């Protein structure tokens with residue numbers, strides 16, 4: 474069931490106020506934070522309404538959803554008799570190598586690269602289609618076992634290797650907070666990612682392109698912004 478446009482508008486406004494508040498607290502410009510609206514639980518109708526309300530960055534965690542929905546939204550934008558906003562899709566979930574080709578056809582930024590083999594597969598596909606693919610390196614910054622994300626200790630070496638791939642452009646880092654929803658633990662993970670990021674910058678990894686920190690979801694995005702997030706991935710706070 475789609476949610477009422479009014480409710481969706483209120484949700485978006487609340488999130489935008491949250492972003493503004495966290496930015497003000499940390500003397501950051503609101504334009505330094507990009508909201509990626511995560512549509513994995515949303516109805517197609519909700520996504521269209523969000524786009525009408527000004528959302529341009531959309532995120533999906535599964536390749537099939539990413540492809541289906543981006544196609545449907547593109548078709549819908551084409552049918553509207555209005556000027557179309559430029560809508561971008563972010564691949565935020567775990568990506569299997571055999572789905573790279575499909576995913577790259579639909580995405581503008583892959584947040585979840587966490588192995589050299591995956592990076593090489595993306596690079597090879599980029600070479601075939603003559604494109605340079607923007608990616609983030611997913612780092613596991615929480616103390617707990619997580620299924621995905623490279624360990625902090627191995628992240629700098631992997632980032633360096635990724636930077637040697639010609640059809641890949643490393644724009645920054647991504648992390649998931651621990652599942653516990655404990656906000657202190659979330660803050661610790663975000664602060665850790667920021668440290669890793671600063672260390673890599675100190676080593677000049679990624680050069681000028683290296684500028685993004687993708688961290689923070691519905692319950693902790695203000696904390697993530699306080700810790701330096703430039704991309705926040707918010708789903709349920711918008712679409713429920």
Ligand SMILES: *Cc1c(COP(=O)(O)O)cnc(C)c1O
Nearest residue numbers: 511534565690691706707708709
């Ligand atoms: C689902 C998801 C989100 C959004 O989570 P919410 O708690 O609904 O905001 C963000 N990032 C990733 C990787 C996700 O899978």
